[in-house]
Amino acid sequence: MKFRILLANCLFALLVWAAFWVLVTLITVGLGLTGRLTQSAWEVAAQLPRWYALFFGVSLIHEYLPLYVAHGRTRRQFGVEGALTLILFAPFLAALLVISYQLESVLYGLAGWPHVLERAHMFTEPTQVPLVFTEYLIEALAWSTAGAFMGAAFYRFRGGGLLSIPVGVLLIAFAHSAMGVEPWGPFLLAWLRVLSRVVFDLPDSPLMPLLGTVGVLVVGLLLTWAIIRDMPLRNQAS
């Protein structure tokens, strides 16, 4: 069956999302009832789907590549299916976030709470579906691509994979900059002042998010391919 990994991960992500949605909603209601709700809860909660996308990318290489090679697939065959899986999984994650914002909007409207965004986004209102979808699609693509690259580096080079982290962070930060949002914030490293001095001086063009995303995707996948194209399977369980 084609896209077995994609189907399995979509199903699993749906279950995780349902549980996470319940949790976020409970917290939102709790904060709302105590008068401490000042912004969109999903704007904060969206941090988790980013990391989820990253670890999905890691698992593609760490779990599925050995499985596929051990079942007689070549690395090239896996590379093609893995890349398509990664590209198709991102809109699924983005769609879940769109649904989350839409449901949140209904809840905030019913309760009369202020549905306010505190960070800069491609969208100015959580109900701007196409822009919400586009922003989280770009994020999911960038984070999962970086995850695949770092997963490959850690699988092949073990401790040497640490060197891949700055590259992965740069890929994600570049994609964020291309969207015109804060590049470093999502890493919880904003306190590291040195990062605030690193800026991507990108042209202010409506095509920039598309070009930036394609660039990150192509560079990230090529870097990953460079690592896995002749990567041996480990002799011992990790």
Next chain:
Amino acid sequence: MRIEVEDLVLRYGDVTALDGITLTLEEGKIYGLLGRNGSGKTSLLSVLAAFRKPTAGRVRIDGQPVFENGRVTSRISLIRDVGETVNIGTGEEALSYAEALRPNWDGEYARSLAELFKIDLKKSVKNMSKGQRSAMGIIVGLASRAPLTMFDEAYLGLDAPARQVFYDQVLADYLAHPRTIIMSTHLIDEVSGLFEEVVIIHKGRVLAHEEKDELLAKGTSVTGPAAAVDAFTAGMTVLGSRSLGPTKSVTVYGELDDARRRKAAESGLELGPVDLQDLFIHLTAEDGAAR
């Protein structure tokens, strides 16, 4: 599937795991791959299954190169203790991936094996016991019905009855669906009954590759008075010796012709067979290797 290996070298950094192996294995037999820890068994099997790219040399299966050749690798199954074919979700999920990826997959047989090994397929494989995970690997390896099926210490963690089930199933399925099977093992006495040919590798080189019966025929124990044994075995390849009072028992390697056998009888010496495990131990002993 016919396997041809020529001058195969595999290095891990400064360590040479395979040091110029040349080997041909004809299709449709059960091979025993024997070697001490670190001898290169897993490395050899990993190269044959395209898990690793060789450093140098040539590997051809049915006349075609193996590494990154999907037409060949789709017909090869290597089951290792690492568990890369099964460590994915529940037992059911592991079997569903095998079904999706293996062209000759027999799902009914897989489920019958799961019952035989008493595996709860709803359980996460990573939460299974060591023996159950091994059984999962064996199920995937056998039900894949790959023309080249290899088991690398696949029995680890299985108790004795489960190991016997494994051996019985290997033989039964091989007879029903003939293919090339290679089994790497340390439990030589237990498995040797299955082998048609034996390959012994030592320090990354092929030490012996023969029909099992021919190999066993080359090992002989010579027992009798110490002086007579020493005289008889002078000039022969002695693998090991033991003495008890005036009696000495020596294991020699090499075929004994009729003349030699007559001479032994005239000298009052008793000639006996050597089992595969003893022969292996003697052949790969550090001070007795590479004879």
